[in-house]
Amino acid sequence: MRIGILGGGQLAQMMAQSGAGLGMEFMFLCPDALACAAPYGQHICAPFQDEKASWQLARWAEVVTYEFENVPLDLVSSLEKQVELHPSSGALSVARDRLLEKSRFRELDIPTAEFMPVEGLEELRQAVEIVGLPAILKTRTQGYDGKGQAVIRKIEDIAAAWAQVGGVPCIVESVVRFSRELSIIAVRGRSGEVAFYPLSENYHREGILRLSLSCLNDPLQFQAQRLIQRLLEDMQYVGVLALELFQVGEKLYANEMAPRVHNSGHWTIEGAATSQFENHLRAICGMPLGETGASAAAAMVNLVGRLPDEAAIREIPNATPHFYGKGERPGRKVGHITLIDGGEGARVFAHRVAHLLKLAGEDEGLAQVLNDKQSAQTS
Ligand SMILES: Nc1ncnc2c1ncn2[C@@H]1O[C@H](COP(=O)(O)OP(=O)(O)OP(=O)(O)O)[C@@H](O)[C@H]1O
Ligand SMILES: [Mg+2]
Incomplete structure (x- = not known):
């Protein structure tokens, strides 16, 4: 089987290592010239937006997947029309956006912390009244390893938290005191x-x-x-x-x-x-x-x-x-x-x-x- 992967980091690398034992070959589309998965297959070093590059991947691969959720959704949707691709763009669209994700959890009766969508500073102030303090402000998309997050411990932290995440669409949620x-x-x-x-x-x-x-x-x-x-x-x-x-x-x-x-x-x-x-x-x-x-x-x-x-x-x-x-x-x-x-x-x-x-x-x-x-x- 020929597998195409969007991304060329350690997750792609470990997929390729395990796939070698199943007789699989790999091609990575990754903009990083030093992609650590590269030694385990062919590396197309190009931006995700490069249409020629994604076409090349789709033509070569029998199945395409991705190693992280911050790949462009458009790219995944368009590849999906050309080649077998999993997980689907539908799954990705929910998982990459904290608001859609938590809303889906709610619809499926999967418990979550209290959360509210937030698009402006005033809205954040109101939302904090509802979810309570301490709270965490998180960007809806593009976060990983705790990036794109700010903790709000007291009312006075609100403006700084909003500035810290860059004033982009967010969710604010209550801090869960987990064991x-x-x-x-x-x-x-x-x-x-x-x-x-x-x-x-x-x-x-x-x-x-x-x-x-x-x-x-x-x-x-x-x-x-x-x-x-x-x-x-x-x-x-x-x-x-x-x-x-x-x-x-x-x-x-x-x-x-x-x-x-x-x-x-x-x-x-x-x-x-x-x-x-x-x-x-x-x-x-x-x-x-x-x-x-x-x-x-x-x-x-x-x-x-x-x-x-x-x-x-x-x-x-x-x-x-x-x-x-x-x-x-x-x-x-x-x-x-x-x-x-x-x-x-x-x-x-x-x-x-x-x-x-x-x-x-x-x-x-x-x-x-x-x-x-x-x-x-x-x-
Ligand atoms: N509502 C919360 N209550 C308590 N702790 C939280 C809450 N949200 C996040 N955290 C803590 O911060 C960590 C990172 O948060 P989250 O998983 O939402 O962000 P992330 O940037 O996607 O992280 P990762 O990429 O590591 O999964 C969590 O694993 C948890 O330890
Ligand atoms: Mg996490």
Whole structure:
């Protein structure tokens, strides 16, 4: 199969790595001359708006997909008329716009934080009265890794928050006091077949995902599955879909969805029978889905800004480094490490995760959270 991908970052790279084993070939349309996926296929280095380039991709590929939701919607709609493309432009149009997304959640009875659309400063003031404080202002489109967001703690913060997001159409939502931040990753094939991965528990710092832990046999697994299943069926979705969730008490609230493979699912490469990347490819190509089960717990530590010494990672049993081949820059995801529980017990596993966090340059705070969690589990 010949697969065309819009984007050439690490998600495209990992799709191509897993697709090689299925005999697939890849072509990436990506404006970045240093696209890290490029060594894994052909690279058309051109702007997304370049019609000749997208035509070239559509002519070569048997199936087209994308690695992030900030690709131009027009491009996806126009490619969809020329070639098999998944997830559809319909799914993308909802997932890329926080207002349409949260409204769809509401229509499908998927709980969310209180939210209001906002197009001006006055409207923001009124909306804050309704959603309450603290609140978060988020641009409707183009946000990622916490970009395009401003926290409003008190009334006096409102004007600065509006200026900070650049005065573009937004939503403002109440801050959810969650006990855990989770995500569920599901995959739906062209025949309608659906599979779910075990939940991931996610830790962010400065709006960027730092750590994911797989949650095997979690009591909220089926609640999460029911929520994402509604989305999959509603959109007649094909491919991998991720749904980010907040846990409050025993109830889940949806934060946002991503119509693509997701950072919190990177542990599935080593930790699940079939990775999210392979299952995305299987789904969009109309192949039967692979097993999503996991036999041992896994952790994934993101490498943000800089790479640690690879040899130091290799010294930790059952840890696998993934370096994306991207230049180091503050706040940039340049790699990740997966750790699989080798059965030595929760204490050893937690200790190794803490070690990896240290190598990744994380502060003690995150390791402490894990320690407390582990003590709570064993006490
Ligand atoms: N309403 C909220 N209440 C509490 N925390 C929130 C809320 N919205 C966002 N956050 C925190 O900020 C993080 C980033 O927000 P969100 O997922 O909406 O933005 P994003 O830029 O798309 O992030 P990413 O690209 O990492 O998914 C969330 O994972 C969560 O930790
Ligand atoms: Mg998010």
